[in-house]
Amino acid sequence: MFLTFEGIDGSGKSTQARLLAEHLRREGHEVILTREPGGSDGAEEIRNLVLQGDPDRWSAETEILLFTAARRDHLERTIEPALAAGKVVICDRFADSTRMYQGLSRGDLRGLVDQLHNLMIGREPDLTLLIDMDPGTGLSRAKGRQGAEERFEDFGLDLQQQMRAGFLALAQEFSDRFRVVDGNRNMDSVAQDVTKVVMMALR
Numbered sequence: 001m002f003l004t005f006e007g008i009d010g011s012g013k014s015t016q017a018r019l020l021a022e023h024l025r026r027e028g029h030e031v032i033l034t035r036e037p038g039g040s041d042g043a044e045e046i047r048n049l050v051l052q053g054d055p056d057r058w059s060a061e062t063e064i065l066l067f068t069a070a071r072r073d074h075l076e077r078t079i080e081p082a083l084a085a086g087k088v089v090i091c092d093r094f095a096d097s098t099r100m101y102q103g104l105s106r107g108d109l110r111g112l113v114d115q116l117h118n119l120m121i122g123r124e125p126d127l128t129l130l131i132d133m134d135p136g137t138g139l140s141r142a143k144g145r146q147g148a149e150e151r152f153e154d155f156g157l158d159l160q161q162q163m164r165a166g167f168l169a170l171a172q173e174f175s176d177r178f179r180v181v182d183g184n185r186n187m188d189s190v191a192q193d194v195t196k197v198v199m200m201a202l203r
């Protein structure tokens with residue numbers, strides 16, 4: 001089973017992905033916890049190229065190519081081998097994040113994102129958990145983190161609001177695999193909902 005977490009910055013994706021991995025391991029599943037961009041050696045190198053440095057470092061089109069190249073490597077080297085070995089793969093962000101961030105926020109390039117996805121990736125998760133979150137709270141949580149990966153981080157509240165709406169629209173578009181979880185609660189309550197949704201799907 002291939003599970004992904006999506007949602008705006010600071011919504012709790014990384015936290016919930018880790019808690020879910022711990023839970024499923026306790027239940028006896030073999031779990032690979034991975035993330036995008038990154039998740040394989042080559043893709044982690046591309047991660048540094050896309051998340052660090054000058055915000056104008058890449059054109060929107062080049063950026064989409066880099067994200068797609070990273071995803072292809074991640075899929076070939078990490079995700080597909082793990083799934084073939086019967087493991088549960090939990091991925092912190094996947095193609096839906098590219099549909100959102102590169103498809104919308106940097107010009108209307110969703111068509112290009114979809115074409116490249118069909119050509120080079122051609123695979124969707126079995127289940128996608130959208131952690132839905134108040135944009136202001138998400139932003140202040142995200143700002144509490146400091147680091148070098150700040151190319152996309154001066155987005156501001158307006159864009160966070162648009163991104164939240166965009167993720168909810170994706171959840172409608174792909175309603176067969178998306179489940180929306182309310183992230184405006186303490187970690188354990190959110191984790192309980194996540195576990196419920198995943199246990200239903202694993203059956």
Ligand SMILES: Nc1ncnc2c1ncn2[C@@H]1O[C@H](COP(=O)(O)OP(=O)(O)O)[C@@H](O)[C@H]1O
Pocket residue numbers: 007008009010011012013014015016141142144183184185186187188190
């Ligand atoms: N339910 C929650 N309540 C309060 N703080 C949280 C909650 N979930 C995560 N956090 C904290 O908020 C910050 C962002 O969470 P994180 O999981 O990194 O979000 P994301 O990966 O979606 O950007 C972290 O410091 C994390 O510890």
Ligand SMILES: [Mg+2]
Pocket residue numbers: 013014015092
């Ligand atoms: Mg994260």
